[in-house]
Amino acid sequence: MGLLKWLEKIVNGSTKVTTPTQNNSDKTYLARMGAYQETAPAISWIMPKYQGRDICDWCDEVARLKRENKLEEALKVATGCMESMTSVAIKNPENRMEYYVTEVAIIQHKLKAFSDEARVIENWLSLGITPTDLPIYLELKKRLAKANEMLAKKEGRDASVYTEEWKRLVEELKVAKANKPNNSGICTGRSRANPGTTYKKPKSRYHYIPSDTELLMPDFVAVDFETANKMGGVSACQIALVKVKGGQIVDRFSSLIKPPVGWDRFEFTYLHGIRARDVKNAPSWLELVPFVDSFIEDLPAYAHNAQFDSKVWRELDEYYSTKTHPQNFYCSYLTAKRIIPDLENYKLPTVLKECAPSFRLNHHKADSDAEACAIIVTELQRRL
Numbered sequence: 001m002g003l004l005k006w007l008e009k010i011v012n013g014s015t016k017v018t019t020p021t022q023n024n025s026d027k028t029y030l031a032r033m034g035a036y037q038e039t040a041p042a043i044s045w046i047m048p049k050y051q052g053r054d055i056c057d058w059c060d061e062v063a064r065l066k067r068e069n070k071l072e073e074a075l076k077v078a079t080g081c082m083e084s085m086t087s088v089a090i091k092n093p094e095n096r097m098e099y100y101v102t103e104v105a106i107i108q109h110k111l112k113a114f115s116d117e118a119r120v121i122e123n124w125l126s127l128g129i130t131p132t133d134l135p136i137y138l139e140l141k142k143r144l145a146k147a148n149e150m151l152a153k154k155e156g157r158d159a160s161v162y163t164e165e166w167k168r169l170v171e172e173l174k175v176a177k178a179n180k181p182n183n184s185g186i187c188t189g190r191s192r193a194n195p196g197t198t199y200k201k202p203k204s205r206y207h208y209i210p211s212d213t214e215l216l217m218p219d220f221v222a223v224d225f226e227t228a229n230k231m232g233g234v235s236a237c238q239i240a241l242v243k244v245k246g247g248q249i250v251d252r253f254s255s256l257i258k259p260p261v262g263w264d265r266f267e268f269t270y271l272h273g274i275r276a277r278d279v280k281n282a283p284s285w286l287e288l289v290p291f292v293d294s295f296i297e298d299l300p301a302y303a304h305n306a307q308f309d310s311k312v313w314r315e316l317d318e319y320y321s322t323k324t325h326p327q328n329f330y331c332s333y334l335t336a337k338r339i340i341p342d343l344e345n346y347k348l349p350t351v352l353k354e355c356a357p358s359f360r361l362n363h364h365k366a367d368s369d370a371e372a373c374a375i376i377v378t379e380l381q382r383r384l
Contacts, residue, residue, distance in 0.1 A: 045094050047193035048084035055081035055100065056190035062103060066110075069230055075107045086124070093129045097189045098136050105143050114151035118144055135176045142169040167342050174341075208306040208331035209338060216381055219245045220300045221326070222374035224366040225312040226274060228259055229267040233315030235259045236285065237266070237274050240366035241295050242374040247381070249374055253295045254367040256282035260319070272364045285316045292324050299326070304348045304373045306331035332376045339380050348372055355379035 047054045058081050065074035082100040089096040101124045108117035121144040131137035149162035226238040236257050243251040258264075258279045266276050303309035306329055313325045336343070336351045343350055348369060352361055356375045362368035 045092065045192070046088060047189055048081075048088045048095070050077070050080040050084045054190075054193055055084055056188040056193055059188050059190070066107065071107055071111050075104065075111065078103045078107055082120075086127070089129055090127060096129050096132065097187060098124075098132060098140065099188050101140065102143070105140075105147070109143075109147065109150075112150075112154075114147045114154060118147040118151060121147065135173060138169055138173040138176055142166060142173060145169055170341060208310070208329065209334045210300075210328075210330045212384060214300065214328070214330070215335065215377075215384060217300060218247055218381075219243075220302055220374075220377065221296055222302050222332075222370045222377065223309055223313075224303060224369040224373065225309050226272045226364065226366050227268060227312060228263070228274070228276075229265050231263055231265075233312030234319045235263040235265075236312050236316055237279055237282075238272065238366040239288070239292070240368075240370035241292070242367075242370045243295065243299070244374050244378060247378050249371070251295070252367065252371070253291065254370075255288055255291070257288065258282040258284050260284070272366070284320075286320050286322065289320075289322050289324055296324070296326060300328035300330060301326040302330050302332050302335075302373055302377050304332045304351070304369065304376070306333070332373050332380070335380055336376060339383055348376075351376055 047056065049055065050058060058077055062074050062078050062081075065071070065077065078100065082104050085095065085097050085100045101120065104120055105117050108114075108120065121140055125140065125144075131140075145162050145166035149159045149166060152159035152162055220243075222242040222244070224240050225233070225236050227233065228235040228237045237259060238254070238256050240254040241252070242249055243253075256274065256279050258281075264276060264279075266274065269275050310325070310329045313329075317323060317325050332351070333346050333348075336355075337346050340351070340354060343354060349361055349363060352359055352372045352375065356372075356379060359372060359375055361372050
């Protein structure tokens, strides 16, 4: 049974459903959901299973499939986990784990399946299950507004009502998070399922957002990597570094990189223009290490989408047994989202247009992207 039909069966079946209307405030809706759950048959908390495994044990697999761009496979697994969680949460709302709904929505958004994304979130909310907390509820509502906005644009309809709703929810979410500073976010349920086990927490993307004090440090390095293919960071074929001191660009370094044999298939030439013949006589990462080390000087580093560039850097270090990855690595993408709210998106060209409209970006050329990142960070420092 398909995901949407399965959810619709729940919504339209014997389970009592409370559906929000546009006139309901979030607080009223939450109160109504609480009232619904008082009549729900309760079961004790359990960890749902998918294909015989605890759904929390599938999280790493879904993450791997996403990294490898196997989004359809990731969606299938994530959907199975969400369905299992939902069926249990209906019987006992304490079993709710919105992480699994959000994961499905994120993958559908990447696939540009905006209609499916919207319906998944709508169906989950309509079940009347009280959210873990207000920020989580608002986050889902925000994703729903964005999905509807993208769908309207895709279909050539006026998207302004959804755009305004998304902006409103962004502000409400900020307030909700500020009033709940200890919010740890939605969870996978892993720790509760295995209370005696200590898990190494994956690095959250928020790790890449500097504090105000860190952001105001006047000296830093901006970096951009280009890779040859989807195999990972070891396929890096270009690096660019831009050094900023006292708010001014003082140095630049850029080089092609020759990937090792087995990692040298070029799939992304259409993006960055680099071909196998271009790196034939280029240095390997190992040969570049002395220059990279000397350039960085233990300064903090920034990249636009630091999760990608940091991963490339770490994988290069791991492959070559080197230690060049900066200790402090921050993301201009996520930092811009915090300091400049309500941009249409936070892609490099969009943020750069807001911060330095006169800069001529040659996107996906590492030297141009790294310099753009440096310029954005200096502007974010100014706006803080």
